[in-house]
Every structure is written in structure tokens, then in C-alpha cells.
Amino acid sequence: MSVDTATVKRVAQLARIAITDDRAEEMRGELNTILAFVEQLQEVDVEGVEPMTSVVPATAPLRADKVNDGEKADDITQNAPVSDDHFFMVPKVVE
Amino acid sequence: MSDLLNLTIAEAREKLAAKDITSLELTDAYLAAIEAGNERLNAYIAVTADKAREMAKASDARIAKGEAGALEGIPLGIKDLYAIKGVHTQACSHILDGFKPPYESTVTQNLWDDGAVMLGKLNMDEFAMGSSNETSYYGPVVNPVGLQEYGGPNHGGRGDVDLVPGGSSGGSAAAVAARLCAGATASDTGGSIRQPAAFTGTVGIKPTYGRCSRWGMVAFASSLDQAGPIARDVRDAAIMLRSMASYDAKDSTSINRPVPDYEAVIGQSIKGMKVGIPREYRMEGMDAGIDALWEEGKAKLREAGAEIVDISLPHTKYALPAYYIVAPAEASSNLARYDGVRYGLRVDGDDITDMYEKTRAAGFGDEVQRRIMIGTYVLSAGFYDAYYTRAQKVRTLIRQDFEKVYAEGVDVILTPATPSAAFPIGDQSKADDPVAMYLNDVFTVTVNMAGLPGIAVPAGVDAGGLPMGLQLIGQPFGEEDLVKVGAVL
Numbered sequence: 001m002s003v004d005t006a007t008v009k010r011v012a013q014l015a016r017i018a019i020t021d022d023r024a025e026e027m028r029g030e031l032n033t034i035l036a037f038v039e040q041l042q043e044v045d046v047e048g049v050e051p052m053t054s055v056v057p058a059t060a061p062l063r064a065d066k067v068n069d070g071e072k073a074d075d076i077t078q079n080a081p082v083s084d085d086h087f088f089m090v091p092k093v094v095e
Numbered sequence: 096m097s098d099l100l101n102l103t104i105a106e107a108r109e110k111l112a113a114k115d116i117t118s119l120e121l122t123d124a125y126l127a128a129i130e131a132g133n134e135r136l137n138a139y140i141a142v143t144a145d146k147a148r149e150m151a152k153a154s155d156a157r158i159a160k161g162e163a164g165a166l167e168g169i170p171l172g173i174k175d176l177y178a179i180k181g182v183h184t185q186a187c188s189h190i191l192d193g194f195k196p197p198y199e200s201t202v203t204q205n206l207w208d209d210g211a212v213m214l215g216k217l218n219m220d221e222f223a224m225g226s227s228n229e230t231s232y233y234g235p236v237v238n239p240v241g242l243q244e245y246g247g248p249n250h251g252g253r254g255d256v257d258l259v260p261g262g263s264s265g266g267s268a269a270a271v272a273a274r275l276c277a278g279a280t281a282s283d284t285g286g287s288i289r290q291p292a293a294f295t296g297t298v299g300i301k302p303t304y305g306r307c308s309r310w311g312m313v314a315f316a317s318s319l320d321q322a323g324p325i326a327r328d329v330r331d332a333a334i335m336l337r338s339m340a341s342y343d344a345k346d347s348t349s350i351n352r353p354v355p356d357y358e359a360v361i362g363q364s365i366k367g368m369k370v371g372i373p374r375e376y377r378m379e380g381m382d383a384g385i386d387a388l389w390e391e392g393k394a395k396l397r398e399a400g401a402e403i404v405d406i407s408l409p410h411t412k413y414a415l416p417a418y419y420i421v422a423p424a425e426a427s428s429n430l431a432r433y434d435g436v437r438y439g440l441r442v443d444g445d446d447i448t449d450m451y452e453k454t455r456a457a458g459f460g461d462e463v464q465r466r467i468m469i470g471t472y473v474l475s476a477g478f479y480d481a482y483y484t485r486a487q488k489v490r491t492l493i494r495q496d497f498e499k500v501y502a503e504g505v506d507v508i509l510t511p512a513t514p515s516a517a518f519p520i521g522d523q524s525k526a527d528d529p530v531a532m533y534l535n536d537v538f539t540v541t542v543n544m545a546g547l548p549g550i551a552v553p554a555g556v557d558a559g560g561l562p563m564g565l566q567l568i569g570q571p572f573g574e575e576d577l578v579k580v581g582a583v584l
Contacts, residue, residue: 001481003472015427015471016434017464018452027468030529034469037530038416038482044489051487052494055318055546056305056571060347075197081441088436091447 001039002032099124100274104169104331105358107277111158111168118158118168121277122151122212125170129214129275135242138260138270140175140233141183142215150212157210166338167210172276174267175216176223177203177322178311182213186313187231188221190458191439200311201343202280202322209338214276218266221460222430223287223315226535227518227525228265230462235520236265239273240295240562258517258561261291261535267325268295278326278335282312284319285418286513286539289551292325293512293564296553298332298581299325301539303572304546305350308343316425317348319418319543329552329582333357336574352572360579366400368580371505375411376538378514384557385511392509392554392565392584399583406505408496413489414541415533420473420486421544426463427470433458465529494545501570507580510538512551512564542568550577552584 003011005021008028012019019027073086082089099121102110110116126144133139147170154168173179176186178196185191199207207213220230228236238260239245260269264281268291271279281288283301292299300323307322314320324335337358342351372393377386393403435441435454442457444450459467473482500508513535518525525532542549547568554565565584569577 001478007472008468011468011472011475013452014475015467016431016448016451016455017459017467018449018456027465030465031468031472033528033530034419034465037533038419038486041413041416041420041485041489044410044413044485044492046485046488046492049488049491051484052490053487054348055490055494055544056303056348056350058305058348058350061344061351063344072197076437078197079194079438081435081439090436091444091450093447 002035003028097124097128100128103327104166104277104334107169112163114158118151118154118212119148121168122147122170122214125214125276132273132275136237136239136269136273136275137234138218138236138266138273138275139172139215140187140218140266143182143213147212147214154210154212164208164210165334166206168212169210169277170212170214171206172214172217172267172270172279173203174264174280174282175219176282176313177280178313179203179213179216183216184313186222187219187233188458188463189232189440189460190433190455194438198311201308201341201345202312202339205341206280206338211338217270217279220263220265221463222313222426223263223282223284224426224462224466225262226286226290226532227259228262229259229520230460232460236260236269237520238295238517239269241517245273256519259294259520261294261517263287264291264325268292268297268299271295271297271325271327278324278331280322280339281325282320282322283543284315284422285543286536288323288325289539289549289564289566290513290535292551294517294562296562297325297327298329298553299323299551300332300336300574300577301542301549302336302340302574303548305348306340306548306572306574308341308346308349310343310345314429316422317429318425319422329578330358330361332550333361333578355575357575357578360575361582363579364400365396365580365583368401368506368576369504370396370401370403370580371406371500371508372403373406373408373411373508373510375408376510378537380514381511382515382557385514385563388554388563389509389511389565395584396509396580401580404505406500406508408500408541410489410492410496411541414493414544415537417486417489417493418540418544419469419533420482421490423466423470424474424483425470427467427474430463430467490544493541497545497547506570507573507576508568510566510568512538512566514538516557516559516561516563538566547571548574548577550581552581554584
């Protein structure tokens with residue numbers, strides 16, 4: 001399978017990465033090189049094989065349903081590019 | 096060069112305990128070496144000299160009181176992907192500009208709890224995506240092994256060019272090789288500990304998935320990422336791994352089993368151990384030198400009493416293509432968090448979507464953008480089963496290959512670590528074709544796909560005098576076997 005420039009632009013939009021026409025064109029070539037490389041997986045017989053879900057057999061541990069962290073609004077907002085009174089500030093979303 | 100810098104971790108530990116030297120003297124020697132050498136190498140991207148001296152003094156006080164920990168007073172470098180409270184932590188990306196975490200990663204906390212001293216943060220490929228350290232926002236790292244001032248073979252006979260240290264843990268490997276730290280933390284998603292270790296003549300251990308906590312490590316591909324050490328010899332790597340490894344309730348994939356004293360197995364006999372040689376690791380286009388070193392490695396282990404057996408891992412060639420679906424898929428999801436809202440860079444836009452798109456376009460480098468794009472594509476509607484589900488099925492087959500040979504009694508597997516020695520910075524054939532760069536990890540990536548432990552140890556030098564490494568692959572939680580056999584090589 002390969003991608004065209006329109007697909008590159010659509011994927012960039014899904015990935016929320018602004019892309020110029022020139023870059024989309026370059027990226028088309030780069031992505032197709034990678035997609036051509038992974039194409040060889042199609043020759044593997046995977047009939048009846050379970051997809052891997054956990055690389056080391058283990059059961060997910062459970063913990064008590066209790067609050068064990070929090071009350072750290074200062075810590076959480078201290079790295080924000082823009083914040084105000086423990087709120088993350090973003091451009092207006094709702095008119 | 097100060098004699099202090101030539102001490103391994105094990106030797107320094109002894110001299111510190113005997114009070115022949117102080118941690119402050121040792122730390123000052125490293126800080127002076129960084130001051131003198133880092134401009135050329137670019138291994139450190141942040142040096143925390145004041146913090147280092149403070150930690151060293153505290154170590155000296157603990158040694159005086161007889162309360163020394165396992166790494167007391169040992170100066171270490173930390174890969175920039177480990178969160179260090181209040182210190183530069185950006186995984187060498189522009190998008191995390193100015194980020195200083197209000198928390199500490201579990202692995203580094205374990206090191207500080209054992210008395211280690213932090214010298215600073217080490218350069219790496221951006222978000223650990225790369226095999227040459229050239230994708231770092233902070234620029235490439237120069238491999239000291241090519242430089243005459245570090246006893247190198249005059250650029251390995253390759254003319255007046257600087258060589259890469261490998262990646263993604265290129266800063267870690269270069270700093271260890273150039274004596275700019277006693278040892279370093281690193282991380283490995285497809286070969287990022289073992290390949291740079293091989294390129295710099297150092298030792299790197301990628302432990303079993305779940306052996307070290309991933310909490311506080313900047314995530315790349317969560318089902319593959321694992322922390323590990325790069326050090327000067329097998330013993331030092333074993334000492335560091337013991338401190339780094341732990342069970343951690345904050346990482347639900349970390350495994351709750353005791354951490355052995357890896358150092359204790361060094362010097363034990365490997366007589367009767369079964370060492371597998373996979374025929375699929377003899378690749379076309381492989382450096383002739385590495386084949387000879389592989390033979391030498393086999394001979395050494397045979398002499399030490401090990402039994403060498405030929406084995407087959409038939410799905411080996413599919414590990415790298417499967418990796419380039421699974422890793423970008425996980426990365427595209429993990430890196431969705433960098434949106435200009437909670438931390439790091441923000442580029443203003445007309446509305447919130449425009450702000451996201453401009454921030455991510457400006458903040459991520461080319462290689463990271465490529466991988467996010469591939470990941471987004473293979474996970475998108477209509478393609479998920481053809482790519483992602485199929486790759487995860489192939490991954491099951493890769494693990495079954497290993498399970499089969501281990502069930503037949505093989506203890507460890509011996510392979511080359513990389514198909515070639517270090518290459519020049521700016522190598523055009525690799526810059527033009529992303530897949531050519533990816534092939535660096537062809538021998539290491541199988542181990543991540545199967546969740547197994549691996550170690551890279553120096554094997555000798557190629558025709559140009561550059562170091563090359565061999566890799567040992569172990570059974571799940573078989574790190575002691577890797578240390579035991581690695582010490583013989």
C-alpha cells in the first residue's frame with residue numbers, strides 16, 4: 001500500500017501537525033519508503049496466531065479504590081505555557 | 096587526565112569505602128573533565144554542578160557515618176528522558192522547552208537512594224527516536240572513540256570526519272567512553288542501549304521488560320521501552336542494574352520479583368551452559384569484521400566450557416518491519432499529550448486547533464513527525480487490522496521463536512550487536528533513506544519485540560580500528576546469565 005499527497009495531508013490533520021504543501025510532498029516519499037519496507041509482513045502466515053497483548057505474561061495488579069495522590073494544583077500547572085489561578089489557559093473554544 | 100577518572104565504579108566504591116578518596120574529589124574531577132571535553136563531544140546538554148557537589152558532600156557524610164549505599168558517592172550521567180525533579184527534562188525535544196518536572200522518575204530515585212551523585216543530563220535522539228543521536232534538538236554527539244585525544248585511532252582511518260556514537264542513548268555512551276561520568280542511565284526501545292554501547296566500546300544492558308519501572312521516563316513506545324545502564328565493563332553495568340531495577344506500583348507493567356545481586360555471578364563458571372547461534376543473524380552486506388569477531392566470541396565461550404549450538408529464529412527478518420508499525424503506533428498515541436497546553440512549547444494560532452497544529456509542527460523534529468504520521472496512518476480506520484493487528488501477530492511469532500529454543504535448553508543466544516561499526520555524522524545514505532538508518536537495529540530489535548533481556552559487550556575492533564560489539568540475549572529475567580557469560584567475553 002502507498003499514500004498520495006492528499007492522504008499525507010489528511011493524516012497530518014489527524015495527528016494535529018501543520019504541514020506545508022512542499023513538506024507534504026517530501027513526506028509522501030518518506031512514508032512510502034517506510035510503508036514499502038513494512039509490506040513484507042504480508043508474506044507471513046499469521047493464520048490462527050493471537051496478536052500479542054502483553055510481552056511478559058503478567059496479570060494486571062489491582063489496588064485499593066482509594067485516593068492516593070492529588071491536591072497538587074501548583075505542581076500540575078507550574079509548567080503550563082499559560083495558566084491563571086490553577087487553570088490551563090487556551091484560545092476560546094466556545095463562542 | 097586525572098587518575099580518578101580511570102576508576103571503574105567497582106574500584107571507586109572500594110577507594111571511597113577505604114576513605115582513600117572522597118566523593119567530592121571524584122565529582123570535581125568529573126565536572127572538570129566535562130568542562131574541558133563537553134564542548135567538543137556535546138554529550139551533556141545540562142550540567143548540574145552545584146547539585147552534584149551537594150550530593151557528593153552528603154555522600155561523604157554518609158560514608159563517614161558508615162551508612163554508605165550500594166552506589167554511594169558515584170557520579171553518574173542521566174539520559175534526558177528521565178524526569179528529575181526541578182531539572183531540565185526534555186527528551187532532547189524542542190516541544191518540551193523549559194520543562195522541569197515536579198516529580199522524580201523511579202529509576203533515578205532508586206539511584207539517589209543508593210547514594211549516587213548526578214552530574215547532569217545527557218544528549219539523546221529526540222524522544223529516543225534514532226540510531227545516531229542526530230535527531231536531538233541539541234545537535235549531534237561526537238563519538239570519542241574516533242578522536243585521538245581519547246586514544247582513538249585517528250578517526251578510525253576514515254579521514255577527518257566525526258563519527259556518531261549511535262543512538263538513541265548516544266550522550267550516555269559517549270560520556271561513559273570519554274570518562275565524563277562513571278556510568279550512565281540509558282533506555283532501549285529497539286536497540287538504544289546496545290547499539291550505542293557497541294559503537295563506543297562500552298557495555299549496555301537492556302533488561303527484561305518490567306524489570307525496571309518506566310514511571311517518570313518520557314514515553315516513546317510503552318510496550319517496548321525499558322531502562323538500563325551503560326557502563327565501562329560488565330561488573331559496573333551489573334552494579335548499576337541492581338540499583339535501577341525494582342518493583343513499582345506506579346508502573347502496572349513492572350514485575351514484582353526480587354532483584355538479584357547481579358555482580359555476584361561474575362567469575363562463576365559457564366561450563367555446560369548452552370549458547371545458541373542463530374543462523375538468521377548472518378546477514379547479507381554485514382561487515383566482514385563482525386563475522387570474525389562473532390567467531391572469536393564463540394571460541395572464547397567454547398574454551399570456557401560452554402556448549403555452542405546452532406539454532407534457528409525463523410521470524411527474525413520480520414522483527415524490524417513489525418517494529419516500525421508497533422513503535423510508531425504507540426508513539427503517535429503517547430506523543431498526543433504534547434499540545435501546547437500543559438507543558439513545554441506553545442505557538443499561538445487563530446483557534447485551538449491551529450494552536451495545536453502550529454505547536455506540534457514547530458516542536459517536533461522531522462524524524463518524530465515521520466513516526467507520528469506512520470503511527471497515525473497504521474492506526475486509522477480501515478488500516479488497523481492490515482497493519483497493527485498483523486504486526487502484533489508477527490510479534491507473537493517472534494516471541495515463540497525464542498520460547499522454542501529456550502525450551503530446548505538454550506541458556507543464552509550470542510549474536511552481533513550491530514551490522515557495522517560507528518558511521519560518520521551526516522552520512523548521506525542514511526539521511527536520504529530512513530529505512531537505511533533503521534537497519535542499525537536489525538539485531539537488537541527482536542529482543543524488544545519479545546520482551547527479553549540483552550547485553551552488548553565490546554568484542555574487538557574492525558579494520559579501521561573502531562569498536563564493535565557482540566550481543567547476548569537471555570531468557571526472561573535471565574540477566575544473571577547475561578552478566579556471567581558477558582564477563583567471559
